[in-house]
Amino acid sequence: MATSRSILEAITRNRVYRSIVRRGLADTNRNRSLAIFGNFFLHIHPVKVNLRAIAFTRTFYLGGLSAAAFFILVVTGIFLMFYYHPSVPRAFEDMKDLEFVVYMGLFLRNLHRWAAHAMVALVLLHMVRVFFAGAYRPPREFNWVIGVVLLLVTILLSYTGYLLPWDQLAYWGVTVGTNMADAVPFVGEQIKFLLLGGNSVNENALLRFYVLHCVVLPALLVLLASVHIWRVRKDGGIYLGSPGGEEKTSGSKEDDISTESKAAD
Amino acid sequence: MSQTLKFKLETDENARQSPVRLVVVQGEQRPAVEVEDEPQVMTMPHLLVREGIALITFSLLLVLLAIFVDAPLEEMANPQKTPNPAKAPWYFLGLQELLHYYPPLISGVLLPGLVVLALVVIPYFNINLERKALWEENRARKLAYVWVSVAVLSAIFLFTGAHPVWPLVIPLWAVAMVMSLPAVFPQQGRFILWLGNRSLAFWIFLWFLIASVALTVIGVAFRGPGWEYTLPWRDGIY
Numbered sequence: 246m247a248t249s250r251s252i253l254e255a256i257t258r259n260r261v262y263r264s265i266v267r268r269g270l271a272d273t274n275r276n277r278s279l280a281i282f283g284n285f286f287l288h289i290h291p292v293k294v295n296l297r298a299i300a301f302t303r304t305f306y307l308g309g310l311s312a313a314a315f316f317i318l319v320v321t322g323i324f325l326m327f328y329y330h331p332s333v334p335r336a337f338e339d340m341k342d343l344e345f346v347v348y349m350g351l352f353l354r355n356l357h358r359w360a361a362h363a364m365v366a367l368v369l370l371h372m373v374r375v376f377f378a379g380a381y382r383p384p385r386e387f388n389w390v391i392g393v394v395l396l397l398v399t400i401l402l403s404y405t406g407y408l409l410p411w412d413q414l415a416y417w418g419v420t421v422g423t424n425m426a427d428a429v430p431f432v433g434e435q436i437k438f439l440l441l442g443g444n445s446v447n448e449n450a451l452l453r454f455y456v457l458h459c460v461v462l463p464a465l466l467v468l469l470a471s472v473h474i475w476r477v478r479k480d481g482g483i484y485l486g487s488p489g490g491e492e493k494t495s496g497s498k499e500d501d502i503s504t505e506s507k508a509a510d
Numbered sequence: 511m512s513q514t515l516k517f518k519l520e521t522d523e524n525a526r527q528s529p530v531r532l533v534v535v536q537g538e539q540r541p542a543v544e545v546e547d548e549p550q551v552m553t554m555p556h557l558l559v560r561e562g563i564a565l566i567t568f569s570l571l572l573v574l575l576a577i578f579v580d581a582p583l584e585e586m587a588n589p590q591k592t593p594n595p596a597k598a599p600w601y602f603l604g605l606q607e608l609l610h611y612y613p614p615l616i617s618g619v620l621l622p623g624l625v626v627l628a629l630v631v632i633p634y635f636n637i638n639l640e641r642k643a644l645w646e647e648n649r650a651r652k653l654a655y656v657w658v659s660v661a662v663l664s665a666i667f668l669f670t671g672a673h674p675v676w677p678l679v680i681p682l683w684a685v686a687m688v689m690s691l692p693a694v695f696p697q698q699g700r701f702i703l704w705l706g707n708r709s710l711a712f713w714i715f716l717w718f719l720i721a722s723v724a725l726t727v728i729g730v731a732f733r734g735p736g737w738e739y740t741l742p743w744r745d746g747i748y
């Protein structure tokens with residue numbers, strides 16, 4: 246122990262290390278605080294958290310896991326982009342290459358596919374969790390609205406990705422969906438044309454879905470998710486009211502019913 | 511609040527001459543400033559370690575899945591060859607199931623639009639409804655309202671579609687019955703009391719949730735060629 250500690254200390258006292266991290270070992274509360282607010286990525290967190298807010302059963306970490314799934318999707322997605330051409334029939338042939346030629350290509354594609362399904366499921370479950378916790382109520386109402394947009398973006402990301410393999414599943418899955426656009430009154434046909442770059446799913450549609458899937462929608466999601474997670478902090482952290490219904494806002498007019506609900510829980 | 515007059519709103523733009531001392535305490539808007547007697551811990555290491563465990567466990571599960579289960583890939587897209595059934599991805603199969611009952615304008619545009627709208631307004635619409643537990647007063651009248659609404663909705667979903675939409679109606683009845691328990695048996699035990707404290711929004715969301723799951727499960731597992739009913743354990747999943 247003593248030696249490993251002294252090694253760690255030697256590393257963290259080093260000038261180069263200090264120029265990057267600017268603090269020593271996180272063994273004092275001062276350094277533990279600096280570890281959070283001195284770090285660009287970690288400062289989405291407060292320095293101290295309520296013990297109840299980080300219990301697994303409060304959030305099931307569903308929001309965080311949605312973000313984790315997105316992170317895995319970005320990494321695997323970048324690798325997939327190295328091997329993919331959004332054109333017919335190259336797109337489909339690239340899938341075959343991933344399976345039979347590219348080293349670990351099938352694993353890469355599998356991981357991207359399962360993480361995508363997982364992300365849709367996690368975001369939906371996160372929404373359900375937030376609803377039943379009652380965590381959408383003031384002051385968090387706008388964060389809920391951002392969440393709804395995030396849900397739509399997540400589903401669109403998954404859906405635009407669904408077309409890219411250009412197999413029967415992709416083609417007809419997307420055909421079924423985009424035919425719905427025809428039903429929109431007055432502008433249905435125009436919307437569909439805009440979406441597909443044609444009147445049916447074809448090579449132009451593949452290119453549009455590719456650009457949306459790899460550039461536009463991920464950028465939008467990163468932007469919105471950053472605002473969303475930042476607002477969790479700004480709105481007072483994870484909601485700690487009683488689960489299920491009643492609000493626990495001390496000092497508000499609703500105190501009378503919240504005491505009753507606490508008795509009920 | 512009579513103290514307010516002591517403060518002057520600074521508008522001078524020279525920050526050296528008029529240093530800004532900014533204190534914003536918006537009581538009700540910022541629960542962060544509420545002083546609560548909560549047990550607290552340092553984020554580093556307590557939260558970070560938990561997040562690390564969650565991230566690693568989740569990644570591990572996905573990696574195992576990706577090693578052992580291959581993503582589907584069928585033959586190359588062929589516009590000439592329509593598969594039967596042609597299914598959208600799972601999260602749209604609830605909607606595709608609805609397409610079986612209602613024309614695309616209703617099932618593909620109107621209903622999903624209404625669902626998104628309803629989701630967006632939840633936090634705003636909820637404020638007034640949440641003040642009181644649902645059955646606290648006017649019990650008989652509210653019970654009548656609830657069941658008249660249930661009857662109207664049931665009539666709509668049973669008779670206006672191409673087929674009766676049981677996946678919407680059965681959850682509706684189930685939720686309405688559970689919801690009415692506290693009104694019929696007031697003050698009987700903690701569970702009934704808990705039910706009685708749920709808001710109207712809670713019950714509507716519960717119905718929406720059960721109905722969506724029912725529609726999706728039917729669409730994923732119980733529909734085959736021609737969108738006819740199949741049994742997944744007999745015919746497999748299409």
Ligand code: HEM
Pocket residue numbers: 304306307308309311312368369371372375378380381385388389390391392393395396399470473474477482483484485
């Ligand atoms: C890409 C999608 C999303 C990401 C990455 C995300 C991320 C997060 C994270 C990390 C939290 C912190 C607490 C937790 O994990 O539960 C959170 C909280 C929250 N999320 Fe999301 N979220 C997403 C989608 C949604 C959706 C679809 C909704 C609702 C429609 C929503 C509404 C909220 C609300 C209201 C909170 C505050 C909860 C509280 O204070 O307890 N989010 N989100």
